[in-house]
Amino acid sequence: MSSPQSLTLRLNPQQLDLLQRCIANGDAADLQSLAQRAIREMKNNSVTSAKPAAPAKPDLSGLSDQRQLLATRILEPGTGKALELMKGQVLRIEQVEGGQCADFNCFNLHDYKEFMHVGRTRTLHGFNPGPGDFLWSAPPRERAMMFILADTVRANDVMFPRCSANLYESVYGFHKHTNCHDIQSEAQREYGLTPDDVHDSFNLFMNTVIAGERGRIERQTSKAGDHVDMLALMDLLAVPNVCGADIMRTSNFSLKPLKAEIYAASERDLASVPALADWSTQRKPADFRQPTIKADRPLKRDTDYVPQFTNAPLVSQDYVVELSAQEIDTLESFGLHPYYGTDRAAALRDVMYSWWEKRYMD
Known part of the structure; x- marks a missing residue:
């Protein structure tokens, strides 16, 4: 001893x-x-x-579940669409034929620097977010942007990055090929965003598993009519696209259309969202020491810079x-x-x- x-x-x-x-x-x-x-x-x-118990689920039995359809759009293979989605509206992404992966991104409609962050979402909800989970914005905002109301397949992914032109050239030898980054870039261009503003996607209807030390994409299981419903918790620019991967299992080696619908949320939809705390560390541009967005690309040192690191020196x-x-x-x-x-x-x-x-x- x-x-x-x-x-x-x-x-x-x-x-x-x-x-x-x-x-x-x-x-x-x-x-x-x-x-x-x-x-x-x-x-x-x-x-x-000693972790606080989860709040009790609200009683939704007396609330209406009727939604008003506001807009419908078919997304053809190789395309996507930037959609203005107001707070309190529901975006449904639906399978037309079945077996098609969708990439999804969103931005705060009034401040594009606040955007969905799959890393934060993955940390809070795991590799396959589904009903009852939120889509979160990137630090330092870290706010809930959307709430997943329904998902008839439960095969969403936040492990894999969006496919890109370079992937298809470096791995498959294509000089031009449909890919999610370029589709997102083109759809977002309607609102003045650049290819640099595209960020990693929430991959809907993407069947992934952990295999050893890596993730692996499996074949699709979705059928016509399967859908994911997401409620906007702030005004958003929502950007779904048909994944461009036709030579992978992602969409069973083919590309099919998808349907995007926007609804006014029902009483039941709105009441189903769990209460969220407001934290002082969910920072807004007014809290930034440098709130001005750079207008030029070169990085130049600020000769008047004085470090102000949090709690330093420790x-x-x-x-x-x-x-x-x-x-x-x-x-x-x-x-x-x-x-x-x-x-x-x-x-x-x-x-x-x-x-x-x-x-x-x-």
């Missing part, structure tokens, strides 16, 4: 703040007892969740924690040597924040 030992935790103010909030919540009396609790509960796999302080011989043995049993070597204090810090993740995030 090991001997009792004093470990010196090095914590910066941000790290300390998180642990102090645990103490304020009643998780422990002080840093010492919090460390001991973390060791004990991580060993016994007995961490209890200065760590030492906090002593006394552990018994048994607690030291338990700490050793977690097998953190490959990461921290003989630095038991660093291993303890790992255990404490891993405990926090289990208690407040899992």
Whole structure:
């Protein structure tokens, strides 16, 4: 058995703040007892969740589900369309023949620099977002842009990037080929956007799986009439397109049309959206130190620039924690040597924040 030992935790103010909030919540009396609790509960796999329960689903039984159809458009193979979609309207992307992938992008109609971000969406909702999930804008905005109301296939993807002209030239030898980036670029050009403004798509009706260390595209399973309904939570420029991949499984080696319909949302649609918190860190241009959009392409250094990084400089302080011989043995049993070597204090810090993740995030 090991001997009792004093470990010196090095914590910066941000790290300390998180642990102090645990103490304020009643998780422990002080840093010492919090460390001991973390060791004990991580060993016994007995961490209890303090994550707030999901809000109860609203009662929608008395609300109308009738929608008013406002517009319909057929998207032919090789094309897409930029559509103005107002807050409270529903966009339906529907299979005409079945078996066709659609790429989808959207922008804040009043500020194109706020756009859908598949990375943020993937982090919050996984690789295959579906009904009940949101489409989120990129940092630093990070606002819910759309809410997925319905999906009759449940085969959407946020792993794969849009296909591009270079993909078809470098892999398949085509100098010209239909591709999602160019289709998106052309559709968005109607609103003054450039090819550089295209961003990774939400891939509708794209059947993907994880295979080893990579994603893999499988054959389509959608049929005529299958659809995805998305509710706009702000005024948007919504841009669906028929995926241009006709030599891949993406759309079963053929291209087919898709139908886009815009509806006025029903009472039931609007009431089904879960309440979302407003966070001070969902920043708007008025919050930016540099709110002006560059009008030229070359990057030039600002000679008057003075760094203002958040919370910098980060200065760590030492906090002593006394552990018994048994607690030291338990700490050793977690097998953190490959990461921290003989630095038991660093291993303890790992255990404490891993405990926090289990208690407040899992």
